[in-house]
Every structure is written in structure tokens, then in C-alpha cells.
Amino acid sequence: MKIVHLTSVHSRYDIRIFQKQCRTLSGAGYDVTLIVADGKGDECVDGVQILDVGKPNGRLQRIFKATKRVFDRALSVEGDIYQFHDPELLPVGLKLKRAGKVVVFDSHEDVPKQLLSKPYLPPVIMRLISFAFLVYERFACKKLDYIFAATPFIRDKFLRINPACEDINNFPMIGELDAALAWDQKSNEVCYVGGVASIRGIEEVVNAFAHTTENVRLNLVGRFSESDVEQRVKQLPGWSSVNQLGQLERTGVKDVLSKSLAGLVTFHPLPNHVDAQPNKMFEYMSAGIPVIASDFPLWRQIIDGSNCGLLVDPMNPRSIALAIDTLAKDPERAKAFGENGRAAVSAKYNWDNESKKLLACYAKLSNKVKK
Numbered sequence: 001m002k003i004v005h006l007t008s009v010h011s012r013y014d015i016r017i018f019q020k021q022c023r024t025l026s027g028a029g030y031d032v033t034l035i036v037a038d039g040k041g042d043e044c045v046d047g048v049q050i051l052d053v054g055k056p057n058g059r060l061q062r063i064f065k066a067t068k069r070v071f072d073r074a075l076s077v078e079g080d081i082y083q084f085h086d087p088e089l090l091p092v093g094l095k096l097k098r099a100g101k102v103v104v105f106d107s108h109e110d111v112p113k114q115l116l117s118k119p120y121l122p123p124v125i126m127r128l129i130s131f132a133f134l135v136y137e138r139f140a141c142k143k144l145d146y147i148f149a150a151t152p153f154i155r156d157k158f159l160r161i162n163p164a165c166e167d168i169n170n171f172p173m174i175g176e177l178d179a180a181l182a183w184d185q186k187s188n189e190v191c192y193v194g195g196v197a198s199i200r201g202i203e204e205v206v207n208a209f210a211h212t213t214e215n216v217r218l219n220l221v222g223r224f225s226e227s228d229v230e231q232r233v234k235q236l237p238g239w240s241s242v243n244q245l246g247q248l249e250r251t252g253v254k255d256v257l258s259k260s261l262a263g264l265v266t267f268h269p270l271p272n273h274v275d276a277q278p279n280k281m282f283e284y285m286s287a288g289i290p291v292i293a294s295d296f297p298l299w300r301q302i303i304d305g306s307n308c309g310l311l312v313d314p315m316n317p318r319s320i321a322l323a324i325d326t327l328a329k330d331p332e333r334a335k336a337f338g339e340n341g342r343a344a345v346s347a348k349y350n351w352d353n354e355s356k357k358l359l360a361c362y363a364k365l366s367n368k369v370k371k
Contacts, residue, residue, distance in 0.1 A: 001030050001031065001080050001081070001366055001369065002030075002031040002032075002033070002077070002078070002079045002080045002081075003025055003030050003031065003032050003033070003079060003080065003081045003082075003083065003362070004032075004033045004034075004035065004074055004077055004079035004081070004082045004083070005017060005021070005022055005032070005033070005034045005035065005082075005083050005084075005085065006035050006070050006074055006082060006083070006084040006085065006086075006089055006092065007034075007035070007036055007037070007070075007084070007085045007086055007089075008036075008037045008053075008056075008062055008066040008067055008070050008086055008088060008089060009037075009062070009085075009086045009088070010036070010085060010086070011036070011038060012034065012036045012038055012040065012050050012052075013045075014085075015170075015279070016085075016106075016108065016150070016170050016279075017034065017085055017106075018034060018045075018048065019173070020170075020173065020351050020354075020355070021083075021106075021168075021358060022034050022046075022048045023046050023047075023048065024351075024355045024358060024359070025358070025359075025362065026046060026047040026048050027047070028359055028362075030362070032047065032048045032049070033048070033049045033050075033051060033077050033079065034048055034049070034050045034051070035050075035051045035052075035053065035070055035073050035074055035077075036050060036051070036052055036053070037052070037053045037054060037055060037056060037062070037066040037069065037070060038052060038055050039052065039054055039055030040052055040055075051073055051077070053066065053069035053070055053072075053073050054066075054069065062088075063088050067088060067089060067091070067092055070089065070092060071092045071095055071096070074092070074096065075096075075099065079101070080101075080102065080366075080369045081101070081102045081103075081104065081362070081365050081366075081369060082096050082101050082102070082103050082104070083103075083104040083105075083106055083148070084103070084104070084105060084106070085106045085108065087107070087109075087111045087133070087137070090105065090136065090137065090140045090141075091140075093105055093140065093144060094140055094143060097143055097144065097145075102145045102365055102368050102369050103144050103145055103146075104144065104145060104146040104147070104148060104361075104365065105140075105141060105144050105146075105147050105148070106148040106150075106168070107147060107148065107149050107150065107154050107158065108150045108170075109150070109154075109272065109276075110153070110154050110157065110271075110272055110275070110276075111133055111137065112130045112131070112133055112134040112137070113130075113271040113272040113275075114272040115129050115130040115133060116130050116270070116271050116272070117199055117270040117271060117272050117273070137161075138161050141158060141161050141162050142161055142162055144162065144164075145164060145365060145368060146162075146164045146165070146166070146361060146364075146365060147161075147162050147164065147165040147166075148165075148166060148167075148168045148358075148361070149165060149166070149167045149168070150167070150168065150169065150170050150277070151167060151169060151275065151276065151277045152167045152169075153275040153276075153298075154167070155167035166357055166361050167357075168354050168357055168358050168361075169277065169349075169354050170277070170279045170282075170354075171279075171282050171345070171349045171350050171351050171353070171354055172279075172282050172283050172285075172286040172345055172349070172350060172351060173350070173351045173352075174286070174345065174346060174350045174351070174352060176250070176254075176286070177250075177253065177254050177257055177283055177286050177287045178286055178287055178288060178342065179254050179255075179257075179258045179287070181258050181259060183331055183334070183335045183338075184331075185259075186258075186259050186260065186261055187217075187259045187260070187261075188214070188215055188216050188217065188261065188328060189216065189217045189218070189219050189243070189259060189260050189261060190216060190217075190218055190219070190260055190261055190262045190263065190264060190292070190324055190327075191218070191219040191220075191221060191256050191257060191260040191262075191263050191264065191289075192205060192218065192219070192220050192221065192222070192263070192264045192265075193221040193222060193253055193256065193257070193263065193280050193283070193284075194221070194222050194265075194278070194279075194280045195222055195223065195225055196220065196222045196223060196224045196225065196229075196230075197224070197225045197226060197229065198226060198229045198268075199267065199268045199270055199273075200266075200267050200268070201264075201266040201267055201268055201294070201314050202224075202229065202233055203229070203232070203233055203236070204266060204314060204315060204316070204317045204320060205218065205264055205266060205317075205320060206218070206233050206236045206238040206239055206242060207236055207237075207238050207317035208238060208317040208318070208320035208321040208324065209237075209238030209239075209240075209241035209242070209321070209324075210236070210237040210238040210317070210321075211317055211318050211321035212241075212321045212324050212325050212328075213325050214324070214325045214328040214329060216241070216261070216324055216325075216328050217241050217242070217243055218241055218242045218243065218264075219243050219245055219256050219259075219260060220242050220243065220244050220245060221245050221246070221247070221248050221252075221253060221256055222246075222247060223246065223247050238317075253283075254287070257283070257284065257287035257289060258287065260289055261289065261290070261327055261328060261331075261334055262284075262289055262290045262291070262292050262309070262323075262324070262327050262334065263280065263281075263283075263284030263287075263289050263290070263291055263292070264292045264293075264320070265278050265280050265281045265284070265291065265292070265293050265294070266292065266293065266294050266312060266314040266320055267294050267314060268294075268314055268315065269294065269296065269314065269315075273294070273296070274296045274297070274298065275298055276298075277298070277302075281293060281299070281302070282345060282349045284309075284341065285306070285308055285341030285342060285344060285345045285349065286341075286342060286345040286349075286350075287338075287342075288338040288339060288341065288342040289334075289337075289338045289341070290308060290309040290310065290327055290334050290337035290338050290341065291303055291308055291309030291310075291337075291341065292309060292310050292312060292320065292323045292324065292327075293309060293310075293311055293312070294311070294312065294313075294314040295311035295312060295313060295314075299311065302349075305344075306340055306341055306343075306344035307336075307337065307340045308337050308338070308340045308341030308344060309337050309341065310323040310326065310327070310337075
């Protein structure tokens with residue numbers, strides 16, 4: 001049974017696509033190919049054949065040219081099941097269906113809600129694009145064989161469109177990031193890991209360090225997505241407490257988590273955030289460090305339910321500063337939070353559990369191919 005994963009956006013070693021799904025399927029005996037558009041050439045890694053269609057120049061070329069190259073390459077490999085990971089590949093998914101293929105859409109985000117949070121779009125245009133995509137998404141996804149959703153919230157949305165839907169949560173792989181130092185060997189530092197953007201709270205986080213009473217620094221891991229925001233943030237008084245580390249490989253992320261007292265995930269209360277399950281939240285938990293998170297109802301269920309961190313007002317730097325100081329002053333409480341988070345990941349929020357759901361879905365899809 002040959003499975004072909006398609007992406008025109010994500011990196012070839014993307015955690016959800018390659019490290020978790022492709023490697024899980026390959027390990028279960030499937031013939032797995034991953035088609036990417038990054039310009040790094042073809043290779044075979046961990047039993048997964050990676051095929052590159054070339055890196056596009058800019059957003060428009062990616063949408064119009066890279067998607068066609070992905071479709072052409074997808075047909076050439078003659079797969080049995082095709083799984084695509086980007087909303088811009090929905091037309092490709094429909095073309096593959098018309099070619100008689102079994103097709104899966106893996107929805108990583110609630111795209112209509114995500115479009116409502118784009119800072120560079122005027123509000124009226126933003127709403128129109130969001131509505132137009134919602135209509136097309138409903139039309140296209142009714143015709144597909146299966147929908148995978150990165151969260152239960154996204155799953156419930158798609159169940160109203162297509163009953164063949166399962167949430168495959170982007171939970172951590174047990175042990176991957178668990179290299180915690182003894183608590184008395186940790187640095188007086190907290191961390192933020194992931195894409196750095198205004199809507200993800202970077203300005204409020206940096207401002208918080210102008211209000212902390214403890215001598216704590218921030219390990220900032222990730223790239224700024226907006227150059228104007230980066231310039232503005234670097235002028236804030238709290239920036240003197242920041243260690244800007246840029247993009248790191250997984251081993252580097254592991255080291256940062258290991259020495260940190262806590263991990264920050266203080267996204268703004270936007271439509272695409274309040275029902276999200278940020279991967280970084282669960283990675284902090286898996287590394288055995290407390291989480292400082294936005295006080296959204298869903299996040300409160302996770303953090304308070306696991307007793308693994310503190311909730312804050314993400315728009316209030318003083319609220320964030322108070323949480324940082326609280327954990328820095330009380331290492332025993334911080335350590336207990338970290339241990340509780342690691343236990344919750346071991347019991348519930350882990351890829352081992354999700355991989356079983358993935359393989360069960362593919363067993364059903366394999367039956368469709370045989371028919």
C-alpha cells in the first residue's frame with residue numbers, strides 16, 4: 001500500500017508531517033512518499049522517500065506554480081492514498097479524487113478563523129476572504145475520503161461537513177524533549193519556543209521583563225515573522241533581558257527547555273487561538289517544566305486539569321511578570337508543576353496514543369483502496 005503525503009508549505013522534516021505521521025506509517029509497513037517544495041532535492045530518510053518539486057519564489061508562485069508541480073509529481077508516483085497538509089492544496093485534492101484516488105485532508109488549523117487574524121489584511125477584506133474560503137472548504141471536503149484534524153475543535157467543525165473525520169492531535173513524542181536538569185541546576189531563565197509574532201504575544205512578553213522583580217532572562221527560540229515587530233520589540237526596555245537564539249534544531253530546543261524554569265505560550269485572544277492546542281504547550285509539559293499560558297477556557301482545562309502551570313492575562317505584561325516571578329521565587333512549586341505536566345503527557349497528551357488513531361484510520365482507508 002503506497003501512501004503519498006503532499007505539502008507545498010511545510011519543511012521536509014516537519015514535526016507533525018514527517019517525524020510523527022510519515023515515520024509512524026513507514027514503521028507500520030506502508031510504502032511512504034513525501035512530496036515537498038523546498039529546493040533541497042530528493043532523498044530517503046527513515047524509510048520515507050522525499051521528493052522535491054523545487055522552491056517557489058514568493059507567496060503567489062507557491063500558490064499557483066508549486067501546487068501544480070506538487071500535483072504533477074503526485075500523479076507520477078502512482079500512490080494508493082494521498083494525504084495533503086495545506087489548505088491551498090484543496091484543488092489538488094479534488095483533482096486527485098477525480099483521478100480515482102483515495103484522498104485525505106489533514107487540517108492543521110481552522111483556516112477561516114486564522115484568516116480573521118491576519119494583521120496585514122483590512123478587516124472587510126479579511127472577512128470576505130474568510131467567508132469565501134469557508135464556502136469552498138465545505139464544498140471540497142464533502143468530496144474527500146477522510147479529514148484529519150489537529151484538534152477536537154477542528155474535528156467537530158468538519159464532522160458537520162464530512163462524517164469521515166478524526167482528530168489526530170499534535171501531541172509530543174514521549175521522551176523526545178525530556179532531558180530536564182535537576183531543578184537546582186537550572187538557569188534563572190524562562191523560554192518561548194515557536195514562531196515569533198505580535199498576535200502570539202511577543203510585545204507583552206518582552207514588556208513583562210521590565211516589571212519582573214526576580215533576575216530572570218528569556219530564552220527566545222524562533223524567527224520573527226514581521227520585521228517591523230522585531231524592530232519595535234528590540235526597542236523595549238525588557239529586551240535587555242532577552243537571549244535571542246533564533247531558529248534551533250530539536251536538540252537545541254531540548255537543551256533550552258532543559259535549563260528553563262518555565263515555558264511561555266501567551267497568545268492573544270483571537271478566534272484562531274482560543275480553541276487551539278499549541279504544540280509548544282505540550283512540549284513544555286513533556287520537558288517537565290511549568291507552563292505560563294493565556295487564560296482561555298480550553299487552556300484552563302488543560303493547565304488546571306493537569307495542575308502544571310499558571311494562567312495569565314496575555315494582554316497584561318504585569319500579569320505575565322507576576323507569573324514569572326512566582327515560579328522563580330518558589331522552585332518547589334515550579335518543580336511540582338513540571339512533574340505534573342510530564343505525567344499528563346505520559347498518560348494522555350502523547351503521540352503514542354495519537355499514532356494508534358492514525359493507523360486505525362489508515363486501516364479503514366486501505367479497505368477503500370481494495371474495493
